[in-house]
Each structure stands twice: as structure tokens, then as C-alpha cells.
Amino acid sequence: MRRSPAFEIFRYAAIALALALTLLPILWMVSMAFKPIPEWSATGADLTWIPRAPTLDNFRFVFGQSTSDLIVALERTAWRPILASLLSAVFGTVIAMVCGTAAAYGLSRFGSGKNLPLALIQLRLFPPMAVMIPVMIMWAFLGLIDTWWGLALIYGIVTLPFAFWLMKTFFDEMPREIEEAALVEGCSRFRVFMKITLPVMRAPLASSALLVFILNWSDYLIALLLTTKNWVTIPVYMASLSSSMTGQLYGAKAALGLLAAIPPVILGIAIQKHLVRGLTFGALKQ
């Protein structure tokens, strides 16, 4: 459609403003991550948007090097929280994807488990906080408190609705002809699922898995309740940094926040095409 020049100017001005507001908090954190200690809490007229003396000290610090005599080196470094975040998010994704994909196929093709769509929507609807008492008791009983596998299990359950709904819409749309041809050839239905359907659905499977991974990686509340020391995840560790020391460790926390924020942003851009479908429970596709 043709647009008037006035509209174009208005459009670019509005978008420029939106971009500025979007980027401001992110850029401040990036800038903070590279600031040396004296610039951390510079205020008023001293407010520095670009570090005057950029440094990697904050990153060195969270990984355990003492970089200045102003602060003591950390007793517990960021390595283990990063490992905890990775292990719990990856294996949580595996649980959600394996169970969710199988169930979605069972429902989409054979009409099994008709109760699942509503049950899983409800699971999604509930605030995690409202089911955490029994979960904490059960996890304690099973010895899963403060373990990455305990976190992975609850992550797998919490993101199961996403995996299920997403894969269900993909299976619903997939043409049946390929599967039917293989059935005529004499393959069992399970072989068709394993050898034909899943390989054909590689791309949707990958983007669903990435979305589920992002959601698992982003959790804070559940890890806060179910881990205490050995397997705290990055967000919990980041939040605890300030309280264990005197004063705020602005730069160190920003460095850690930056490290935590990068993977989902990159993955999110990679699966942009499927984001709408994923986040609206398959009600919409792009």
C-alpha cells in the first residue's frame, strides 16, 4: 500500500522511540558488566553510559579470580551454577519433548488421551507457587532437593504442556499420505512413527525443543525453592551475590546477568518463525 511521507516520518520516529526504550535497560546492563568498580555506582552528573575504563574484571571475578583488593574473591564461583542451569534445562527439555511428542502423536493420530489437552492447559494455568508445598514435600521424600536431576524432573513437567500442544498442532497439520504409504508397505505403526514421522518433523521438533529450553533456562522461582546450595541455578546464584557481601556487586551481577541472557536471546531469534505458535499454545501460527 502507498503511504504518505508524513506517515513514513511518523513511523520511523515511533519505531526509533520504541527501539530506544527496548534497548535502554539492556545496554545499561551490558555497560555495567564492563565497568570497573569505581564506576559501578557513579551517580548524578557522573552517570556513565559507556565505561570510561572498560574491563573484563567482572567476568574474571564471577569465575573466581580476585581482581582488586576492594573485594574478596568469591568462595563459590559461577561455574557450578552455570553447570546446574545447563543440566537441569537440557534434561528438563528432554523429558518434556519425549513425553510431549509421544502423547501429541498418540492423540493426533489415534485419539488416545482425550483428557490431556485440558489437563495440560490447567497445569499451565496454575501458578507454580500454588503447587509447591506438595512438590517440596515429595522432592524431599525422593531425595531430589538441591539436585540438578530433581530440577530437571520438575522443569520437564512444567514445560510439558508447551511441548505437547506445539507438537500436536504440527502433527495435526502433517499430511497423512507419507505415513499411509508406509503402512501399506507393511510397516508397523510404531515403526512408521519412529522411522518416517519423526525424521520428517525434524525442524518442528528442533524449534519446539529450543522454545522449551528457553522456558526452562528462564526459571527462577522453582530453583529458588528446590535448590539450596550445591545446584543453585544462575538466576538464584546471581540474586544471592549481593546478600552475601557488603553492598551491591553491581558489575559482577551484570556480567552474570549478561551471560544468562545471551543464550535465550540468540535461540529466540533463531526460532522467531515458530514463536507465535509456541507461545499461544498452537492457537496461532505464522
Add this chain to the structure above:
Amino acid sequence: MSATEILPGAAEAAPRTIPPVDRESRRLGFRLTLPTQLLVLFIAGFPLLMQLYISLTDWSPLDGVGWWKAWQSWNSFANYTDLLEDRRWWGALWRTFIIMLVCVPAEFLLALGLATLFMDDFPGKRVFYSILLMPMMVVPAVAGYMFFMLFQSGGPFNGILSALSGMDIKIAWLSDPTLALVAVMIADIWQWTPLMFLILLAGLVGVPEDQLKAATLLGANWRQRFFTIMLPRIKTIMVIALAIRVIEIFKIFDTLYIMTGGGPGVATETISVYIYKVTTQDLIWGYVAAIALVILIALSVLAVFAMKRMEAAKNGGRA
């Protein structure tokens, strides 16, 4: 075919099964859905019964007895009657609704405005689009920390206000009860407007171009095109976007808790923050179980009601 469509099966159970389901398929279908059924049972079946049982007692993990012996501190329905008079609970509920009432419309209007600007192609569109989506991918706890830094009294937010007004502004945002709530809302709007934008734009792109052209030829102005063609076409999509945000704000925790911890005092304490505090600080789990059950029942009723409405709309011939 339009770029965006509403898929069948968004609310119905099984859209189309291969008609004659033989024994082999039935057995395979059962086996494929079994792990998920078991997980749902594991997280929803037994825990709910446990929650119901504990909610009728004064049990606390500090009691030194297992939860199954909670009957020793049986208190009938005292937890539920206490809840009716718990001012902190009503305050948290109220605050959650205030945040919802401010943030959802704000996010919706901002997103709708932005989405209409992105309907046709222009140089730089793809890059701008990707950047605008970034906030929703930032880990919420990290977003909370970003805004914690922004709203420090010597922080950049006041810095910008000072630069704009020419005065030296030093507002302690996060330690003022009202402003802390405002700050929390700003953070939520920053992070979740992109989600609404994403969904609404997907809807708007599906509005057929020729309809808009025809309307233009017939002399419809911008406003008429917007209200008579575009908005009605994306009605369902708007409802979905709004519903998602309402549900999510009801659970709001991560960003807010990192920014204010629910404070100052209880000024930004929402439902989730309140439950979290009673769980971890007061440790009266019997009471927490009662609160949680009330929320679960209320939401279940809402969910079933919403599903019914959606199906009724479908049967009523919604396109």
C-alpha cells in the same frame, strides 16, 4: 492462503483421527500417551490430595513430624476461615489485580500501535522486529535485576529525568510504596509488550490486503479501515493475547521479587510473593496449602468456564 490463520483444534480434543482405529493403533496410542498421563497424575493427582489433607491442619515442617501425621494438629477449617480475615492476603490479591488492570491494557495498546506500523514492508523492518522482540527473551530474573539498577536513586532512570527536566532528580523509586509499584509495572510492560506485539502482528498480517485496498478505493479513511476491517478480523487473536497476559500476570513473581522483594513493607507483595514468604519465612505450610487450594479451585473453575465459552463461540459459527 493468508500468512496467519487460526488453527483448528485450539480448544477441541481431537480434530481428526484416522477413522477406523484398529487394536494395534489403540494400543500404541495408549502407550504413547502413558508417560504424559503418569506425569500429570504424579504432579496433579497425589499432590492435590496431600495439599487438601495438610490444608486442614496446622502442620509445619518445623513440627518434627512427617506430613502424614499432620492430623495431630487438625484444625478443621480454621485455615480457610482465617484466610477470609487475612488482610495481607486480600492486599496481595488486590495488588495483583491492580498490576493486571494497568499492565494488560498498556501492553495491549502499545503493542497494537506498534503492530499496525509493521503491517507492510519498509527498509529495516526485519532488524527492528528482531530487536523489539528481545525483552521477552531476557530471563525474567535478569530483567528484574536490570530494572533494579535502572531505578536506583543515582541510577540512569533518574539521570534521564534530570537531563530532560534540567533539575537534579533523586527519586528513591524502589523504597517508595507507590513508586515501587509503578516501577514494577514499568518493568512488566517493558518485558511483555513484545509478546503482545508478536501475537497481534501475526494476526494483522493475516488481514487480506485486497480488502484493505478495496476499502481505500471506496473512500474509507485510515480510522474506518482500522475499526471496521482490521479489528474485527483479529478479535480472536486479541482475546488470546489478552488471556495469556492476564494468566501470566496473575503468577507474577521473578522480576518483581528481584526488584523489590515485595517491599517496601508489603507495598509490592503479589499473590505469588505472599505465598512464597509464608512458605519460606513463616513456614506455616498448612495455611499455605489452604491458600494454594483456593487459588487452584478458582482457576480451575475459570479454565473450564473459558473452555466452554470458546466451544460455544465455535459452535455458534465463528469464522
